[in-house]
Amino acid sequence: MTSGMLDPICSFPQQGLGSVCFVASAPRDKSRMVGHANGYIKMISINALKVTSIYKVALGEDETITCGVYGPSGHNFAIGTSHGTIYLGMMKRDPMSNSQRHNMFLSRVDQVSHGSDTAVTSIQLTSFDPQGCVLAAFDNGQVRCWHSSVSHEVYLKLKDAKKNKRSKKKESYELSEFGETQFDVVDKFDMFENPHGIEDLTEQAADNLRELYGVSIYINTFK
Numbered sequence: 311m312t313s314g315m316l317d318p319i320c321s322f323p324q325q326g327l328g329s330v331c332f333v334a335s336a337p338r339d340k341s342r343m344v345g346h347a348n349g350y351i352k353m354i355s356i357n358a359l360k361v362t363s364i365y366k367v368a369l370g371e372d373e374t375i376t377c378g379v380y381g382p383s384g385h386n387f388a389i390g391t392s393h394g395t396i397y398l399g400m401m402k403r404d405p406m407s408n409s410q411r412h413n414m415f416l417s418r419v420d421q422v423s424h425g426s427d428t429a430v431t432s433i434q435l436t437s438f439d440p441q442g443c444v445l446a447a448f449d450n451g452q453v454r455c456w457h458s459s460v461s462h463e464v465y466l467k468l469k470d471a472k473k474n475k476r477s478k479k480k481e482s483y484e485l486s487e488f489g490e491t492q493f494d495v496v497d498k499f500d501m502f503e504n505p506h507g508i509e510d511l512t513e514q515a516a517d518n519l520r521e522l523y524g525v526s527i528y529i530n531t532f533k
Contacts, residue, residue, distance in 0.1 A: 327352065327364070332377050338384030345389060347374040351414065365414045367397065370426075381435035381442075385484040388444065389416075390430025394423030396446060400484055415486070419493075423448050438483050440468055444493065451500050456493040464488050 328348040335342055340356040349367040354360070367375065370393055377390040389397040399416040423430070434445040444456045468483070485491060 331375050332379075334378050334380045334387060336380055336384050337382060343378060343380070343387065345375050345378045347376075349375060351389075353412075363412065367416065370395075376429050377432055379433050379435060381437055383437040386435060386438070388433045388435050390433050390446065392429040393426040394428045394430060394448065395420055395426075396422050396430060396433065396444070398444075398485060400486060417485075422446060422454070423450075423452065428452070438485055438488075440465065440483055440488055443496075453499055454495055455497040457496045458485075459492050459494065460488045461490070 327350045328346045330344055331347045332345040333342055334345070341362070342354045342356060344352040344354060346352070349369045351365040351367060352361055353363045353365075355362050367389065369375070369391065372392075373395070374392045375389055376392050378387065380387045385400060387399050387401075389399065391397075396419045397416045398419060399414060401412045401414055404411045404413050429449045430446055431449050432447040436442040436444075438458060440458070440460045442458050444458075445453070446455075447453045468487075
């Protein structure tokens with residue numbers, strides 16, 4: 311590949327929204343979600359090559375957005391912050407608008423990590439059918455996986471609704487359709503301690519793991 315193969319086709323103005331921390335692709339349409347560290351979320355239409363809407367996440371004091379991702383079905387997305395918080399969200403068309411305007415709905419999930427000084431560095435979502443998983447990594451080396459479950463009444467209701475549909479393929483749902491959803495930790499490990507769950511970890515093996523997964527720490531001495 312040479313530089314001559316890549317030509318700029320559009321430049322989106324910064325508009326003073328701050329540094330960009332993630333760009334997520336919506337599987338259901340050709341749009342992109344752009345997350346800014348200071349809490350602004352920008353939706354961009356790839357077809358129209360323009361910003362369609364801008365939202366603002368209500369963050370805590372000194373809290374910033376660190377990462378974001380769409381689920382594979384496109385129904386839901388997740389946003390992580392520097393205080394170890396995860397937002398689960400969805401986009402729904404505004405019924406009071408004559409245009410294609412959408413409203414953003416967010417549910418803040420606190421205390422997914424120990425304390426507010428551990429940032430979320432990466433998130434992955436599965437589809438929810440109705441069960442699903444959320445996988446999150448943190449800057450202290452911890453990785454956690456949650457599995458969702460719904461009430462028996464909701465499960466039977468979805469099962470009956472599926473019987474009336476002709477399509478037999480596996481269906482995914484938007485999280486708000488379930489009402490109250492419980493997420494339980496099903497797996498967790500520390501990348502800096504014993505990520506492979508080795509029993510009787512020797513000192514040599516521990517040193518090898520630290521060398522394999524260790525990170526460099528840089529301290530800014532300029533004040």
